[in-house]
Amino acid sequence: MSRRRLALVAGSGALVPRALAAAREAGWEVRVLTLHPRADLAHEDPFQIKVSRPDQVLREIRKFNATHVCAVGGMHMSDRERETLADFTGDDDKAKAKGDAKLSQLGSVLLKMLGIPFIGVHEIVTDLLAPEGQFGALELDSELAAIARFAFNSARRAGELDLGQALVVSGARIIATEDIAGTDTLLARCRDFRARGLVGDGAARMVLAKVSKPGQPLHVDLPAVGPDTVTGAVEAGIAAIAVEAGRTLLIEREKLVARADAAGIALVGFKAEDA
Structure with a gap:
């Protein structure tokens, strides 16, 4: 039996x-x-990815004789890096969006060039x-469940525009969507809104929803x-926090649940077709 060899593309996160x-x-x-330097992986002598030279990345993966590739953690790229990657894969239409959904597609094109498959991190970590x-x-309760479903469906619609994966509602009102700065910054903005008295001072409760984008593959981002x-x-x-069942990663699950339980969150x- 041939040995399985995994090229692990590491982003940020635990x-x-x-x-x-x-x-x-x-x-x-x-x-x-590694897409970005990580001190905790220094002992691995990682190959430092230069998005400006995707040919070197492919060469390193071929040199390792990888049988599979897995991307893990947050992947953050500038507009220039996205354009470089698009040019390398032959997608030279400057009018096309280069958001995260497009980035996933470009990553798949790179793997097709190598002729080896992507696998999702959920196939490695159960x-x-x-x-x-x-x-x-x-x-x-029934009211909070209705707000959570509204938040979830609103996040799905935002995903169709290739915005971020997360969104916050207050009752039946969308108050903020995730942008390129990520979920932590989204929540920090909502914290500021609350401090300024714009939300959180009435009966409407706030819900964070996080979902995959329509058509997003399971193996990346x-x-x-x-x-x-x-x-x-x-x-x-x-x-409350509403996520997409079967398509959202729970990082440090036991600690996540314990912290939410302690905070009363x-x-x-939800399944996308049921929400």
Whole structure:
């Protein structure tokens, strides 16, 4: 039986070292490639990716004789880097959007050039994907459940425009959507709105929703929530977090749920077709 060899493209976040350990425990031989320098991976002698030279990345993966590629963690690229990647893959239409959905497609094109498959991190680390229904201790009452569904469906619509994966509502009002700065910054803005008395002083409760974008593949850039998300949600006055069941990564799940339970924040997973 041929040995499985994994090229692990590491972004930011706590999931990366966990995925690395799980892959080795499962018998994978792993070569780490980092999009941004990480002190905690220095002992791996990682290949530092230069988005300006995607040919070097492909050469390194071929040199390792990788059988599979997995991208783990947050992947942040500037407009210039996105344009460079698009040019390399032959997508030279400057009028086309170069958002995160397009970035996922370009990554798939690169893998086709190599002739090896992507796998999702959930195929390496088990019990990562959010379940359907309540997965914390706090139950949603009928009103909060309705707000959560509204937030979830609104986030799906925002995804069609290739905006961020997250959105916050206050009752039946959308108050903020995620942008290129990410979910933590979204929650910080909502915290500021609350401090200024713009939200949180009436009966309408606030819900954070996080979903994948329509057509987004399972193997790259799935939405993720973790303990830090809950911390930001507490500061922003969030009453519930709604995620997409089967398509959202739960980072440090036990700590995430415990922190939400302690803060009185409800956690719920919806299927896109049911919400």
